[in-house]
Amino acid sequence: MKKINNKLPSGNYNIFIGKNILSKLTKEIEHLNLHKNVLFIIDRNVNKYYYKYIFDNIKAKFNKSDSIIINSNELEKRIASAEKIYSQLIQKKYGRDTLLIAIGGGIVGDIAGFVAATYMRGIQYVQIPTTLLAAVDSSVGGKTGVNFGDAKNIVGCFYQPKLVLIDTHFFKTLNQSEIICGMGEVVKYAFLSDVNFYNYLNLNLNKILKLEPNVIEKVIYESIKFKCSVVMQDEREDGLRKILNLGHTFAHALEIAQKYKIKHGQAVIVGIVCSLFLSNRIGYINKENLNLYLKFLNIFKSKIKLKNLSTDEMYKIMLKDKKNRNGKIKFVLPIEIGKIFIDAECSVSLIIDSISESIKFFVNK
Ligand code: GLY
Secondary structure (H helix, E strand, C coil): CEEEEEEECCEEEEEEEECCCCCHHHHHHHHCCCCCEEEEEEEHHHHHHHHHHHHHHCCCCCCEEEEEEECCCHHHCCHHHHHHHHHHHHHCCCCCCEEEEEEECHHHHHHHHHHHHHHHHCCEEEEEECCHHHHHHHCCCCEEEEEECCEEEEEEEECCCCEEEEEHHHHHHCCHHHHHHHHHHHHHHHHHCCHHHHHHHHHHHHHHHCCCHHHHHHHHHHHHHHHHHHHHHCCCCCCHHHHHHCCHHHHHHHHHHCCCCCCHHHHHHHHHHHHHHHHHHCCCCCHHHHHHHHHHHHHHHHHCCCCCCCHHHHHHHHCCCCCCECCECCEEEEEECCEEEEEECCCHHHHHHHHHHHHHHHHCC
16 A cells, blocks of 8 residues: 655645555544544445445444435536535535545546535545546545536635545446546656656556556556645645646547547547647647657557547637636646646647647547
8 A cells, every 4th residue: 555645735634545445444534533424425336336345344433424426427517416415414414523525536526525615614525536537636636626607627626635545446347438538647647747657657558558456556656646746836726736737728628529428538638639739839849759759649549539529619618718817728738758838828720730630640540
């Protein structure tokens, strides 16, 4: 088992990573003196496959506990889902001394975190991510929120969990598309972090896709370690943390344009390819490095399908991105591994061109 301590201005918390470590939650609840009035917020599929595993392993003596099961679907990551949880909390008389335990992927974690941040002005919560994507990214760092209208994660706040427990036992039912999804965020860290991690991923991509235990644990550990090093310096994304949005401006627009038929992590891979082309077009990455980086991402070509994508529509959606300033889209662009430019402004024609090149990359298998 591996452990990382995320030291933040708003408080410290531990992140544990390992196989079959769920039973550790009981000890940690005692150790951290967390509240014993517990509402579990569990993903529907996770509940179906792991109900027994979860409740055989969590043996803490709660004063009271209930569960609410939710669907992991971007279209349901909305205020209405949060309202259902508030109703349950109020109806069952949960007070400020409540602990929410989120067990599921990024959507479950984001909604649960949002409810924890807002119910009675803030209650405790624990993240138990069950997908690779949630493990390496969304469960750590305290971004919580829901979609509203046609904007992604537009309503939300920064609110940190008390604990993150990553039990890779949950990964055994992940299908290939969910693994690819998680890889979207992992690949992001490859560009942000350093040449060692990039080379390690380059050598081990096939093993990661097969979720080989030692390799996957190292990948999660290195990804989170890097993310924490960034979030520690800039918890509320005033500067450095923006790098974690590499590929995300394109990705969010793509998800919306494809009516969420493409998953977030897959969209991030496409978004990173768009960023690479854009970075090349404005002269940050030379042709040789562009080709090298695209070769690294080749493995994902056959695994991501883009249907009827209009570059103009994607551009229009990007104009509504929450990271824009003064009506200008701000991009995070890679220069080389470990070297990133933030808040780049680019001409419309270059943005459209980079989307078109990226579509060609994924269409020409
Ligand atoms: N997912 C990007 C961040 O947490 O800042």
